[in-house]
Amino acid sequence: MTAQTRANSLKERQDKRFINKETQTAAKYLRRLEELPGAPSGMEPFYDILEHIYVDMSHIEAAQNQKLIGTYCVMTPPEIIYAAGAVPVKLCSGNYTAFSIGDSVTPRDACPLVKAVAGFKQTGLMPLYEDCSMMVIPITCDCKKKIAGMLSEKCDVVTLHIPATRDDDNIDIFVNQLYYLMEKLEDVTGNRITYESLSEGFRKVGYAQYKLSEFIRLKRETPYLIRGSHYMAIMNASSYMPADKWGDALHKVNESLKEGKTVTSKKLPRILLTGSPIVFPNMKIPLLIEEMGGIVAADETCMGERGMWDPPVITDNSFDGMIRALANRSLRPCPCPTFADNSQRLYRLKQLIKDNNIQGVIYHVLRGCLVYDFEYKKIEEELGKLGIPVIRLESDYNEEDIEQLRIRIEAFIELIKLKQVPEKRKTERKGF
């Protein structure tokens, strides 16, 4: 056997092992989601797409000649990508197997999300990443900044500089960047972005946002109509489905929720999950919360509501007005900790707490995600004033810490339960 053949055979074995592990992890979490009781009907399309991408490791189905554009973060407006006749897919990853590969090509203290992205790109085995004709990376943190440099050596990358403040001058600068992005998209797709195509992009995304707003309204109902883990699966699926298809699938879920079938008759502690994003298949935190008797009633993460909840406001119907609306939507309401002054995240959290009758907050910090960690103290202080307990959970994508996390989450939920007014007994006490 020659050295070359041996190397090829080793590479084949490594690839096979990677594929096995990756698909097994994804399948396991998908199974756990499916087995979690109380799912509304109509969840199949969301499970199917997650299975299609992560378990079957298949290509994303796009219409002929439609290019895939990979995006990171919520600050890339999908409307522009649709306007260029392409399909956006979010490439932020929660995969442990890719994370462990990425560990060897990125610094030890890099965040797991970036490591997973680097891992997938390193192996070249994930069709989702390989099919992208271009990647759009908003520079929201140091890791994203440096990974943009690494990825640009392997594929076509456009970076968006995210300013530290949201004043008018910076919005103007961001508008210019969006025009530059449009030029690059036109080059890649060969389609011109016109007023009509941009309007169509707005319509597609707007439809999905409308369905999401309806879904959020139903999700707030008490007793609960849907579990947070299922809701997070829906939101994660939005990364890989065209907005209109996702909106259609969500419509069916909304119809099913309207029937009023509740998840459980018990009064479960309502938890708000905030901090670093929960990206499939790393669903261990919401699953643990719900397995331990809590319910994720709301989230303030970029893979959750934050990604879509704010529609653009068009005050000027011109083409430039529409681009400006997208720039405003991307930056102004966004409570991402990349901004130096992020007081509005506090207001957003308080609003979510009030709207969803939240009893406790779990602050998720992915190891190495410094920007979220910086904001924890202030949030803990402010929520403490409202009497809302907060715990900080630091974790990464591996499963070795699951039992420790379980104990902490269980204790936190018990603490909330102790504070709760006891439910009225439905049966008479016996033995007195």
Added chain:
Amino acid sequence: MKVKKAIKENDTFKKEFCDTLNKLYQENAGLSALKYFLDVSYRWANINSETGNKPKVVMLTAAVPEELVIAAGAQPYWIIGGSLGSTAWSDDVVPRDTDPVSRSILGYINRPHGADYSDSLFIIPLVNDSMRKIAYELKMQGRKICLIDIPPHHNHTSLNGIIAGMRALSAAVSEHLGTRATRKSTVSAMKQVSNARRSLRRFLEVSRERTDIITEPARVFVQDSYYMTNSIDEWTANIQALTKEIESKPVRHTVNNNYPKVMLLGSPVFFPNYKIPFLIQDTKLSICDAVDYTSLKTFMTYDKKSMIGNLNKLIKNIAAKWNTYDASPAYIQNDVLHKYVSWLLQKGDIEGVVYHILKGQIEYDFELEHFEKTLGEYGIPIFRLETDYQYQDVEQLRIRMEAFCEMLVQSRYREVKIAS
């Protein structure tokens, strides 16, 4: 109890910089011109509210051109980190994984009975995540801040962003001081800093070959002292005097200067935490170049051509110079630093590179891969050294450094053997 704790923290802080200054003095006792720099640093570290020092303009990190501040009529007061003692005053405010430089910077500001910053304008270049968040923390404390955005690329588009940032900086300083930067004052400031930078470059060139006269940590220290002076002209005159003194001293043949030569690269080493330079010196290695993001500032000098035009044009010229030479890791690809290192390697006397990473400074860690590739082409070994400002790991680091030194010595023998 709190008072006792504060006294203890202050003692640790003072002990740290006094120890460093003592060591530098003892090792370079023969250099009379070094005394000025020791005094400057001592005064800077001893600044407190009782001495009545009220810095008007405080610059966090050295990643912004000071000429614009000087042009507006203020002497910048730099806080660039470097102290373990000062981190004690920020521990409660920042997350565990925050890098020591940011901790130290915030610690200096929060230092009880430290300088009076009540009337200071803080200029904060947003070079990394920590600086963004420190900016917010300072805002919450009610401090007056001016944020300088750093675009992620070095290109024509980013130049416009840098120009906008410089204009905003100039306007903010002028508003704060109640004075106005004029064309004349800006040209004068450009001349002043150019002179200082040229003198520093000359000092570094001369002292690089005179390790028998001045130790390597002292060279790093003199470079750092620029950020502690309250008179740039005085500092310039003194560095010129020091260079002259070094040149005039006869060669001391008794001092062995044939140790393997290494380049210190990566996270910056700032006064008073000279753990790494002292360690390199102790392990019989010689730092011929200490390269960090401030190194290229010595090349940011202005010729007559760039000092022609109105104020707007001058600001543009400063921004253009900055865009060309800024080697901060705030960029996606730090090509400027990369080219500079390649240029230094071409001198041919560097035998190894110590890549210093301060825990939490992830951007330097990301850049390591590029340097590994380049150095691999030159056949120069690179040694990654991760640490923070604590002194507990010195012995572990010493063992690793000694092993690296032995490897470099062995490779010298090997080369001699091959040659013969």
